[in-house]
Amino acid sequence: MELLITYDVDTTTPAGQRRLRRVAKACEGIGHRVQKSVFEVVCDPVQRLRLEAALTDLIDPATDSIRIYQLDRGTFSAARHLGAAIDARHHEPLII
């Protein structure tokens, strides 16, 4: 499945800045960063559940917000981009 994950983490405190780094790290582990707080993730349902559990543990639910959109396959490649891009490739073979 394709997931789009967007987040707002309150960084007005050092603890918030730590949460932001941890949320980003959890997303980096499974997805491709396309903007500062936006990740495209291609994963299976089990990976999704693990990620949601990890993110739920990391955030402060009173101040932070994470949204997870489940998209049809192909939505990422059809996305329109304006301006400066961070390259994000999915579904492509990894050449080492």
Place this chain on the structure above:
Amino acid sequence: MELLITYDVDTTTPAGQRRLRRVAKACEGIGHRVQKSVFEVVCDPVQRLRLEAALTDLIDPATDSIRIYQLDRGTFSAARHLGAAIDARHHEPLII
């Protein structure tokens, strides 16, 4: 159609801060803010073209980034939300 619009605007300069405000205002005119830099938009193809043209004019393409995902109807209401929420309703009658 349902669009998800996410943006990163470089706010390290006063001009960038102005662009951010203008991008947010353009999105507020047609969509519902669900996070600081994420809007859900329900519109028709003509409105989409107008919005894309307006956003293209507003940003600095060297530093700013806007992504527009076209989603299937129903994706917004199925989105998973963790933590603090900004309420966003679509497809509902407006009661004045």
